[in-house]
Amino acid sequence: MKVTLWGTRGSLASPGPDTVRYGGNTSCVSVEGPEGTLLVLDAGTGIRVLGKSISSGLKSVHILLTHLHMDHLQGLPFFEPLRIPGVEVHIWGPASTTQNLEARLMRYLSPPLFPVRVRDLLSELHFHEVSANTMRIGEFCVTAQLIIHPNPTVGYRIWTSHAAIAYLPDHEPALGADDFPHSKEWTSGYALAQEVDVLIHDSQYTTDEYQTRRGFGHSSIIHTLLFAGLVGAKELVPFHHDPAHNDDVLDQLITQGIEAVQPSFPVTPGKEGLTINIG
């Protein structure tokens, strides 16, 4: 499978000369299978560029939303295939006890927040709710599971017989766990990320920043490295960078994290445009 990062930023898009290497677009990752199935993980602002890169012969695409916070949703109406008649667009996202997925998406895709409504999109839309499911999408198996982050949020494990990745862009497994990482059994996200080839994981904060932002739903780089070690990930991609962190700060944050934890696996900084071929 081919994994490409189209947006690696968390919380707020942050374009500018200080963020050109890591990128300023918010969360979006594409996963292409050997048989042509296209999965899009989250619809942050990075999805706009992905949409422009897709060939005109596209028949269907699956957008897997981890949750509905704006930095994972803002690019959705700018995704080109949504405006092409006849293209099947499947949108998967976490279930809620109050409204269905389509109704919750319509809160953004309607005036006064946005001029275009869901019903105005020309593609053939299908909505699917997930909370703790494993589903088959083309050549992929996809497992969704709730993880620790405010409001219903899932992480995804995507695998074939040859490779597996886990995508947990917004995740605070250390919340409330004073002795993190405590144990596999009691760690959020463990089942999703166990022994994956590539783990794409939230690493928004420095250790000092985390102290004042507990409960915001994100991880420090140290927590991310420890989590990756606990689950036995073969490669870690730190992701969901804080908008206040420029390229130099991110270089330093990741380097210092690696020096502190000394991981046994490679760490590939999550940069916009990065492509990883697995399996």
Add this chain to the structure above:
Amino acid sequence: MPQQEIEVILARHLAEHLAMPIFIVNPTGDLLYYNEPAEVVLGFHFDETGPMPAKEWATVFQPVDPSGQPLLPDDLPLVIATTHRYPAHKNFWIKGMDGALRQIEVTAFPLIGQADRFLGAIAIFWEVPA
């Protein structure tokens, strides 16, 4: 051991930070976790015992009503919350591992996760001052 459901993990984290004795059981009543204040009541440390099957941990207490009559398991709040999936509250007496008789109030409620997943139950104990 498979990973616990996220709601159960969060419940444990909350219990770890509260001063009230709290027990968390899975859908079949097996004790998944009890916090430090509950260790005082039980006479065990969680780090030593780990999870306990329902049959094992339920016999640790000797619950009796105010007249000293043994309570049937089906009358216990945690059993009601687990088997009938609705909340229950009761005032009764227990004898812990230290042999002391304690009057307690117990509130138990089922844990229902997203998509109506039944995940077990939580019981909170309050010791009634003598």
